[in-house]
Amino acid sequence: MLATDLGPDGDRALERALQIREAWNAQLVILHVREPEEDLAPDAPRRWLREEEPLQEIRRRLRLELGDQADHVEILLEEGDAAKRIDETAEAAACDLIVVGAARRTPYSLLELGETLDRVLRRTVTPVLVVRGRTRGAFRQAVFATDMSEASAASHAVAVSMFPEPVYAYLYAFDAPLAGLVEDRGEFTADAARAAEKELEAFAMALPVHRDAGTPALVTKYGAPARTLCEHVALVGADLVVMTASSRGLFAELLLGSVVKDALECLTSDVLLVPERQP
Known part of the structure; x- marks a missing residue:
């Protein structure tokens, strides 16, 4: 519709x-x-x-x-x-x-x-x-923005079933809120990055992958989720972004609510918002 x-x-x-x-x-x-x-x-x-x-x-x-x-x-x-x-x-x-x-x-x-x-x-x-963008055939490259929650896993299943054509990349933007309190901030964020990479790899391995979707790239980046997402999408030229939208609305502070709102202000690609299914 x-x-x-x-x-x-x-x-x-x-x-x-x-x-x-x-x-x-x-x-x-x-x-x-x-x-x-x-x-x-x-x-x-x-x-x-x-x-x-x-x-x-x-x-x-x-x-x-x-x-x-x-x-x-x-x-x-x-x-x-x-x-x-x-x-x-x-x-x-x-x-x-x-x-x-x-x-x-x-x-x-x-x-x-x-x-x-x-x-x-x-x-x-x-x-x-x-x-947002002009249609030039089926989507070619998609970024799946994830917080590695059950709702995010469900969104992935929906997206891949609807749009199996693009090459998918999984993006997890992480923050290290305590980095400013430690003496060696660089080492602290590096440790956080390594932990995030392992978590994303485990999360991705548990996801059912559509046979036509290919092997997804796994990307972890340190920074504010919305800004990091927009920068990465612009860098790789993706024409589709997949996100989970909280049923509490775009302005909710839980899940990806506020991130979705902020991302919509800077993304130039099309965005698939998959509503969170409440138990």
Whole structure:
């Protein structure tokens, strides 16, 4: 399902949604939700007062732009709470993936995206793909950001089953909060790095690897998780990042909640957010 605001920056998300639809041989649902506070001003064009008119307009535009692809698309236009409608529609249609766009880099657009994602992730159990880049075929290189938790292992299984094509690298960004209190900080962080490498290797060995995913690279780096992730993704040119999103929302301080929020502000790749499954 593609959840879109129908804005001018939605083309990248649509491109990716169509590529995935074709790869999966699936039906694509395009959902636009107009929230009450988004109602037009009194002097705005009155064509938006009737729901069937914009729906017909959207469908006509899609058929003109997409040709035969539009035959595999269902378009839904609704009003109400966006997060609630997205979750309900994804569940009713048994969607495997929710796709949203985030091409713009303005502070306002990032804030708006964060608020919407936060509300969606508090509700949904469906993975969410945040699209940033242009679609150039299937994903080629993916970075799996992990904290080596059970939730992170579950996210890995979801990601590899959905997107087996890219070469995966597992990234564990670790911190050494006591480094400033010891006499030899360099040796202390080196010991922490060696321990992190062993932990990541053991974690990776326990993960089921998709037969087409290849042998993953294991990367441990010292530093703040979000900044370290963004720097590594830019360095290797990955086009997909996989992260676990806490069901408590992006602004939760537990698990990867706050890291996800910070990472979304600096990543330029697409991001697959897999909601944490609560027991």
